[in-house]
Amino acid sequence: xxxxxxxxxxxxxxxxxxxxxxxxxxxxxxxxxxxxxxxxxxxxxxxxxxxxxxxxxxxxxxxxxxxxxxxxxxxxxxxxxxxxxxxxxxxxxxxxxxxxxxxxxxxxxxxxxxxxxxxxxxxxxxxxxxxxxxxxxxxxxxxxxxxxxxxxxxxxxxxxxxxxxxxxxxxxxxxxxxxxxxxxxxxxxxxxxxxxxxxxxxxxxxxxxxxxxxxxxxxxxxxxxxxxxxxxxxxxxxxxxxxxxxxxxxxxxxxxxxxxxxxxxxxxxxxxxxxxxxxxxxxxxxxxxxxxxxxxxxxxxxxxxxxxxxxxxxxxxxxxxxxxxxxxxxxxxxxxxxxx
Numbered sequence: 318x319x320x321x322x323x324x325x326x327x328x329x330x331x332x333x334x335x336x337x338x339x340x341x342x343x344x345x346x347x348x349x350x351x352x353x354x355x356x357x358x359x360x361x362x363x364x365x366x367x368x369x370x371x372x373x374x375x376x377x378x379x380x381x382x383x384x385x386x387x388x389x390x391x392x393x394x395x396x397x398x399x400x401x402x403x404x405x406x407x408x409x410x411x412x413x414x415x416x417x418x419x420x421x422x423x424x425x426x427x428x429x430x431x432x433x434x435x436x437x438x439x440x441x442x443x444x445x446x447x448x449x450x451x452x453x454x455x456x457x458x459x460x461x462x463x464x465x466x467x468x469x470x471x472x473x474x475x476x477x478x479x480x481x482x483x484x485x486x487x488x489x490x491x492x493x494x495x496x497x498x499x500x501x502x503x504x505x506x507x508x509x510x511x512x513x514x515x516x517x518x519x520x521x522x523x524x525x526x527x528x529x530x531x532x533x534x535x536x537x538x539x540x541x542x543x544x545x546x547x548x549x550x551x552x553x554x555x556x557x558x559x560x561x562x563x564x565x566x567x568x569x570x571x572x573x574x575x576x577x578x579x580x581x582x583x584x585x586x587x588x589x590x591x592x593x594x595x596x597x598x599x600x601x602x603x604x605x606x607x608x609x610x611x612x613x614x615x616x617x618x619x620x621x622x623x624x625x626x627x628x629x630x631x632x633x634x635x636x637x638x639x640x641x642x643x644x645x646x647x648x649x650x651x652x653x654x655x656x657x
Contacts, residue, residue, distance in 0.1 A: 322371075323473070325351040329368055330377060330396065338384050339393025369394075462507055462524035465500075467532040472497045475540055477514070480533035483526050490528055495520070496540045499550035508554040512542040521557035523605075558606065566599040566622050568607065569615040578610065604629060 328349045333340060346352040346361055355361035369379055378400050381391040464480065471478040478497060483490040497511040498519075506523060513520040527533060569592045570578055579585060582595040594617070597603065604625035607614050611630070616623040631637065 325349065325364075326368060326371055326375075330372055330375075333372075333377075333379065333394055333396040334398060336395060339380075339382050339391075339395050341393045345394075372396075462527070463531070464524045464527040464529065464533055465507055467535060468497060468500060468509055468524065468527075471533075471535045472500065474535065477536045477538060477540060478533050479536055481528040482522060483528060493522070494536070495522065496542055496544075498544055498548055500524075501550045501554040503554050503558045506558075508557065510548070510550050510553045512540075514541070519553075521553055558603075564599040564619070566597045566603060566619065567617040568595050568597065569593070569617060570595055570610075571613040574613040575610050578607075578614075608633070 328351070329345065332345060332348060342361075342365060345365070346355070352361055352365065355364060373379060377396050380395045380397060380400075381393065382395070383392050468478060477494055479492065479494045481490050482493045492515075494514040495509065495511040496514065497509055499511075500507055500509050502508075506525060509522045509524060511520065511522075512518070565583065568578070569588060572587075572591055572593060578595060578597065579593075582597055584596040586594050588594050592615075599619070599622060604622055607616060607622075607626050608629040614626075616626050
């Protein structure tokens, strides 16, 4: 499968930026996987020349020169860190936070691994490497879910993806084929938004519920459903994850616990010294969040939310999850420490 161009460009920049001397075309070709896959010298030369132009368009200054002062011809390339840094930039707190998130993209994904691999090969070829300048080049985002990299690749390639998925409260997993629109992180978890072919509708999927090992399958076919022009991925995920819904939920929360819930509550009142009552926006996925607080939360309304939380807690405790499970753990006297 062809390696994405973005991956190749990042690998090239990192190699030229980390090298303490000029790096020859031959060394780059043997170190960067995309170049090693070229079937001829002509194909490599064309790709390398295009990549140099693209890197320069991105704002990097590529120097040419020779490592031997007695050699007049320039046979190597470098990007000097001191010539490729930004002047001081003043950012407000929101801009700084957004930049920090953007700079975090790709950690634990295929891009950082491929780029790091190119550096190791370059070092093995005898090129002295300085990794200090790379802290501003290699972006990072924490993504524990194994499906993150393949789904991100499917997004870049605009290809549908097939995976095994177990929805919240589902007894069995099912095969899904999804045309991806985008991904977003919400409270430390990643979600995929796209068009589910089997349901013929827009759906949101939580990546940690994708069960495929080692990874989901990217299909070699075009997307069928049109992608909305102004789809708000973040808003879609927020509604799915339990916020932005049209309804509201009432819960009891143990005093001194559940501060994230309190921060998003629309109303809070004290019941007694041990418990408070909260109203929360009720959207799809709220039950998963409430279940994380265990016995500190008692769901009062609506009944379907209460039942979903109980079923999830019973499944986590290894107890039978059936039609009658919704009535278990219905109050503070809930058995086996499960409350909803």
